[in-house]
Amino acid sequence: MDSILGKAMSRFMAVSFLALCLIHSGYATDTAGREAKDEVKRIDNAIRVLNEMSREVDKGIPASLLEDCHGLAIIPDVIKAAFVIGGRLGKGLLIARNEAGGWSSPCFIRITGGSAGWQIGVQSADLILVFRTRRSVENFSKGKFTLGADVGVAVGPQGRSLEANTDVELKAEILSYSKSRGLYVGLSLQGASLHVHAKANRNFYGRETGCAEIFEGAAAKNQAAIDNLKLSLDNFIKNAKR
Secondary structure, three states: OHHHHHHHHHHHHHHHHHHHHHHHHHHHHHHHHHHHHHHHHHHHHHHHHHHHHOOOHHHOOOHHHHHHOOEEEEEEEEEEOOOOOEEEEEEEEEEEEOOOOOEOOOEEEEEEEEEOOOOOOOOEEEEEEEEOOHHHHHHHOOOEEEEOOOEOEEEOOOOOOOOOOOHHHHHOOEEEEEEEOOEEEOOOOOOOEEEEOHHHHHHHHOOOOOHHHHHOOOOOOOHHHHHHHHHHHHHHHHHHHO
16 A cells, blocks of 8 residues: 555655646746847837937938948937936937848847946937947957946047048047937946846847857857848838938
8 A cells, every 4th residue: 555655645746746837937938038028128229229329310310420330339228317417218229230231130248337427307218329340349249348348439420521620539439429308318338248148149149148249150049130120221221321
């Protein structure tokens, strides 16, 4: 009898363990699926920023800078955490040019940090950072850097011509463009930090993936979202040339 009860108990425990594993696996898959949708939404928001900025060519990023850049960071709705003097918080993505001149898949990023550079009344802004050198993209791929300390940053020139711009602007490795409620605003990013958002990259690519690997062609399940982003980038640059 004891032997029969023991076997029954063993079977019960085995079945229970299997059930728990299946439940946990299903929960993990469902959670990962929901989180991946968040990253697809982040791509959609980046496309929105590109579409909105492309409508104002005379106030936008000069086409020559876009054609020669080595990467673009797009960070929608960067939030100011305090009045005038305070911090910022935002989530976005960085996409780099490959050796063939095309665009890589996106590496998800975050921006944090504070300075006195916010204008009064600006609560949030869409932000585009133009990476003008290969070195700046490669340095960021290592994990993070601080703007103004590890790499030079300046508010970028607007419009079709670069003739009126200072040497400081044109020597900076990263140029920033920001827009709030339909207006272009100059926000100082000195002291802000850009970070690789490892969790977001893991959710989107299905495994631990660094920016360097992503830029080299890491595979993603959400290829349609990536294709839409690349198409929007190409259209963004075409509109800047008009």
